[in-house]
Amino acid sequence: MKITVIGTGYVGLVTGACFSKMGNKVYCVDIDEEKINGLNNNILPIFEPNLDTIVKTSHDRGDLIFTTSIREALDDTDIVFIAVGTPLGEDGSANLDYIYAAADDIADNITHDSLIVIKSTVPVGTCFDVRDRIESALNKRGCDVEIDIASNPEFLKEGNAVNDCMHPDRVVIGAEKAEVFERLKDLYSSFVQNHDRFVLMDVKSSEMTKYVANAMLATKISFMNEMSHICEATGANIQKVRLGIGSDKRIGYDFIYAGCGYGGSCFPKDVQSLINTAKQHGYEPRILADVEEVNREQKMVLVNKVIDRFGEDLSGLSFAIWGLSFKPYTDDVREATSLVVVRQLIEKGASIKAYDSHAIDEFRRAVDNEYLDSIEFVDSRYGALDGCDALILITEWKEFRNPDFSILSERLNQKVIFDGRNIYDKKIIDLGFELYQIGC
Known part of the structure; x- marks a missing residue:
């Protein structure tokens, strides 16, 4: 099939890459010229295990095309996926500006009957709003094009997104017409050998399911x-x-x-x-x-444990941070506990030495500039320990699971560990460490 995916974030890029891996011709469209230029040079905007290999292989083969031209993509497509972000608005609602912008771009450039599929996470009723918006614009253009709308929410776990896409435990499809269900089932048939994995429902229920x-x-x-x-x-x-x-x-x-x-x-x-x-x-x-x-x-639990141990005034103390991403196998720091912990400790007078194998650049961009002077980013887990009064583990990357505790003992000023993910055995207490965990 010929597919257009609007948006090259986590969902759009992973979805487009996996569709192309199965032999479909996929256009990935984004308004960010720098991002598209990078993708055309095999430079990915995110870290996701195994994604780079699929992108390079499919792109080199000609099955995965990155472009800023939605007209080019829509002229050569059967199904259009909207996979743009829906960030949280100030009032707590989903900000649908990118969804509506994509709908307007589709309405301005589409030239033939098409199926529009919303893969972004959207509030109930958004699919119908998008359909009505596109149809209204087409009528104003006097354009005789018919569109169908469907909801196909993603269930990708960051850090395992490629595997989740290639081997889904279910494919949820919300649609109004039997032929739309069949078209999407055909598209996903190469991913789903067991047809029981299709979960078919009405559009609003599909939107709510995510x-x-x-x-x-x-x-x-x-x-x-x-x-x-x-x-x-x-x-x-x-x-x-x-x-x-x-x-x-x-x-x-x-x-x-x-x-x-x-x-x-x-x-x-x-x-x-x-x-x-x-x-x-x-x-x-x-x-x-x-x-x-x-x-x-809960994001304050580690901070409170540090205060209980060292006191409210942390001036002159330095803390090693292991892990900045919100979970392992991603560089994503959005809403990460590390942001809360680092800010709070610095505000109480502490300095920070931080290490993460993939998320340092994203963390540096996410944290306010006023805190950066108090943070030293290092390129190794043990390098973060030197001169620090305690180790705070926030993200359970595998490289942190079995460290050499003799090195920790030598490099830390004080043998104190705050284990935010409960990955260490209490037997390290016998080695002279103070171990503070959560709930145990």
Whole structure:
């Protein structure tokens, strides 16, 4: 098939690359000229495992085309995917400016009947708004073009996005016509050998499914983080509790790890957007509001543990930070706990030495300039330890799981570790370390 993907962020680039890997001809369109020039030279704007190989191979083969010209892309396409960002607006709602801009560009340039598929995460009803917007513009142009609309939300985990796209556990499609379902099933047939993985529904339910999925996962995380506080208060161990409840098939082990809060481009934004949608329809959501509040407070847990150990005034103290991205295998620092921890410690007088294998540049761009003078970015995990009074682990990259504790002992001024992801065994206490974890 011939496909156009509007937007080259995480969703658009991964989706377009994976479609092209299966032999489809894919145009990836973006208004950012610098980004498109980089992609045409195999320079990716994001880090995602294995994505660079697919992009280079498909691009060199001619199946993946990067362009700023939507006219060029639309003239040679069967299906148009909208995969632009929907950032959180000031009022807590999803900002749909990029969605509507893409719709306007489609309406101004489309020349033949097409299927428009929204893959971006959008509030319920957005697909129909986009359809009406395009049809209204086409009527004003006097253009005799018919369009169909569909919702096909993404379920990609950053750090595992390529695998999720190539081997989806489900493909959700929301549409109004049987022929639209069939066209999209044909497109995804090379990814889905088991047709039971197609979940077909109406458009509005499809749009809602993405929000509910992320809200449920965020709820599991915040629930376990709240339980971790109860465990600390009572002397129980959240790690052992996790093993006890995760063995129940109705609960499972996924997303029940206590830690220092979730971040990223999806969970914080989507929970807030769903809260906003509920309020717009006259319902005050209670659980979702608490999920968000628990997570906001959880990002302060490490800071509070540092204060409990060293006091409110951290002047003259230096802290090593291991991990800046909101999760491993990505360079994404949006809503990352590291931003909260670093800012808070610096405001209390501390200096920071930070290391992350992929996220330093993104972190540097995300943190306010006023903090940068107090942060030294280093290029190795052990290099971050020199002259520091404690190690704070925020992101559980694999290289942090089994460090040489004799090196930590030699390089740290004080043998103190704040483990924000509970990855270290308490037996290191026998080596003379003070270990502060969450819920245990």
